[in-house]
Every structure is written in C-alpha cells, then in structure tokens.
Amino acid sequence: MLRIAIQKSGRLQEGSLELLKESGLSFSNGKDQLKTQARNFPVEILFLRDDDIPQYVEDRVADVGIVGENIYVEKQKNNEIVKRLDFAKCRLSIAIPRAETYGGIKSLDGKNIATTYPNIVKGFLKRHGISAGIHEISGSVEIAPGIGLADAICDIVSTGSTLLSNGLKEVEVVMQSEAVIIATPGLDGEKADILDKLLFRIEAVKKAKNNKYILMNCPNDSIKLITDVIPGMKSPTIIPLARQGWSSLHSVVDENDFWEKIDLLRSFGAEGILVIPIEKMIV
Known part of the structure; x- marks a missing residue:
C-alpha cells in the first residue's frame, strides 16, 4: 500500500484530487475526511496541511506527497521531486x-x-x-x-x-x-513499483491534456506536406475517401502550437477539420 499525502484544503487540493481520479483511482473524499483508500488501486490518501507534507514524507508517515514546489524548497526536508505536474503554477x-x-x-x-x-x-x-x-x-x-x-x-x-x-x-x-510529487528517497520494492505504476498513469493523463486528436479531409497531393507538419505518434492514419483524389487523415497535434498548425493545414487544402480531446495517451 502506497500512502499519498495531499493538501486537505487550499489551491492544490482540487487539482490533486482531479489528477488522481483522472489516473483511474476511485475513492471517496467527503468533507473533513482525513484519509481515504482507493477502491481499485493500492493507495491510501492522507489529507494534511500543505506545510506539513514534506515532514510527513521525511518521517515516512506518507510515502509521497503532492505539494507546491515552493513548499518543497522552503521546508528543506529529506525529500526528492519525482514528478512535475504542470498545474497550480x-x-x-x-x-x-x-x-x-x-x-x-x-x-x-x-x-x-x-x-x-x-x-x-x-x-x-x-x-x-x-x-x-x-x-x-x-x-x-x-x-x-x-x-x-x-x-x-x-x-x-x-x-x-x-x-x-x-x-x-x-x-x-x-x-x-508548480505542483510536484515528492517522495521518500529509497522506497522499498513494493511501494516503488506502485509509485511507478501511478506515475505511468499520470504521464498518460498529462500527455493527453497536452495533445488533441485531429481528423481532416485533404487532397492526396497535400498528404506529404501535412504529415510533415503533424507526424503523429508514429505516423498519421490515412483512409481513402469516396471522393476521387481525397483522403481522411487522422493524427495528433500538440496543444501548444495548435492554432499555428491548423492555419498551416488549411493552407495545404485541408477541410472538414475535427478536433477531439484525448482522455489518455500512452506512448
């Protein structure tokens, strides 16, 4: 069983709970609840004051914690950052x-x-x-x-x-x-394995949020230009259309340069462009 400490109230709590739930953990978190256990993953969640989390992790009361990097740096405890979470910036x-x-x-x-x-x-x-x-x-x-x-x-x-x-x-x-996951250095084998599985899930959620699934119709003579712009995870999926000389192209585009690439795709003749959120992305 891996023990995770998160903020019991404050700006990090909502994001931390959302991240764990998006990572497939099912648990209850009622008001004033101090701890809860996931029903479908070997994790127990402790709700603590954010200032106390680095100390609890150092004392091995909790194995990992989700805190602001500012708290991690300020408290100067024997913790290590194992994952940056890209929220609560x-x-x-x-x-x-x-x-x-x-x-x-x-x-x-x-x-x-x-x-x-x-x-x-x-x-x-x-x-x-x-x-x-x-x-x-x-x-x-x-x-x-x-x-x-x-x-x-x-x-x-x-x-x-x-x-x-x-x-x-x-x-x-x-x-x-930003929000970070800190951990006790030298977790034992079983807890380290559980943490690795959780980090794998979290990375899949993060990648999904940073990318969009994109579908479009495009002229066949523009396929090479388009695939150079949005190569996807390995290569785009290309499906011939009933319309002669046209194909449906499916790929993935990075959220950070989404609009720039959409404008470029349109200049190559792409049309009927659909953009779909990705729930999980495993590469």
Whole structure:
C-alpha cells in the first residue's frame, strides 16, 4: 500500500484530487475526511496541511506527497521531486508599496521583508549580496507594509490581484513554482513499483491534456506536406475517401502550437477539420 499525502484544503487540493481520479483511482473524499483508500488501486490518501507534507514524507508517515514546489524548497526536508505536474503554477515574488519607486534589487539592502518563506528569501538575498531583515509571519503577509511591520513582502503570486488590492506591486520574481510529487528517497520494492505504476498513469493523463486528436479531409497531393507538419505518434492514419483524389487523415497535434498548425493545414487544402480531446495517451 502506497500512502499519498495531499493538501486537505487550499489551491492544490482540487487539482490533486482531479489528477488522481483522472489516473483511474476511485475513492471517496467527503468533507473533513482525513484519509481515504482507493477502491481499485493500492493507495491510501492522507489529507494534511500543505506545510506539513514534506515532514510527513521525511518521517515516512506518507510515502509521497503532492505539494507546491515552493513548499518543497522552503521546508528543506529529506525529500526528492519525482514528478512535475504542470498545474497550480505561480511564482514567489517580492512586492513593495505601489507608490514607491523601485531602484533595482540593490534597493532592498537594509530593508525589512515580511514572508512565510524565510529560507527561500534568505537564499535569494544571499545570491544577490543583499543584507535585509526578514520577518517570518504566517498569513496576511500583504498587510505588513501597511502597518509598518516591513518595507516589502515576499509571497506567492498567481494573478497579482491580491497585491493590487493591498496597494502593492511586484518587483522581483524569486522563484517559479508548480505542483510536484515528492517522495521518500529509497522506497522499498513494493511501494516503488506502485509509485511507478501511478506515475505511468499520470504521464498518460498529462500527455493527453497536452495533445488533441485531429481528423481532416485533404487532397492526396497535400498528404506529404501535412504529415510533415503533424507526424503523429508514429505516423498519421490515412483512409481513402469516396471522393476521387481525397483522403481522411487522422493524427495528433500538440496543444501548444495548435492554432499555428491548423492555419498551416488549411493552407495545404485541408477541410472538414475535427478536433477531439484525448482522455489518455500512452506512448
């Protein structure tokens, strides 16, 4: 049985639960539930405070955990990242009062910075040769400059709306963060095997989200041009149509350059283009 720790509430919980369910795990997750067991996979899920997850993984109470990379870096526990999950993306940034003029990173020298991430901030300041005071506080970091506790803050930023509503502006990005799976180094054979199977499923889900299945009708004399643009996993499927000189071509296109490739395909004479989401993608 593999024990997975996820956030019991907060911005990572919904994405973590969705990912596990999309990976084929069936489980209940009622309100205030502290743990649950998958009905169809050897996994037990623990619902914990995100700040506590690295410690639980280090202590082997949980074998793996889904946390923000910022938490993993800040806590400095004996964990390792085994998978980046490409959701809950944000950044840890330094912000100052909006009315102030920012003179570059050297202007932070001698200032006081309020943060929930003292270890990350200390490392950042040290790398840039800045000497600043750090006030470690939990929650409501944005209020610190307004009440005279600090000259600046360092906190998680997603859209920047919270900073704006508190009269602050972002001036330095300290680190980028996303959801990651962390694990206890040296998992035993059985748990390592279960984790490998779970990671395989998660990768299939991630690949599916990053690609679309595409069907189109195209002139036969454009097939070579089109297959060069969308080669698919090995090669496209080509089916002759009843219409002379035309074929139906099926392939896969990367979501990141989807529109650019669609425009190119249309310029090659492709028409009747259908785009279909992929639920799982195993290569």
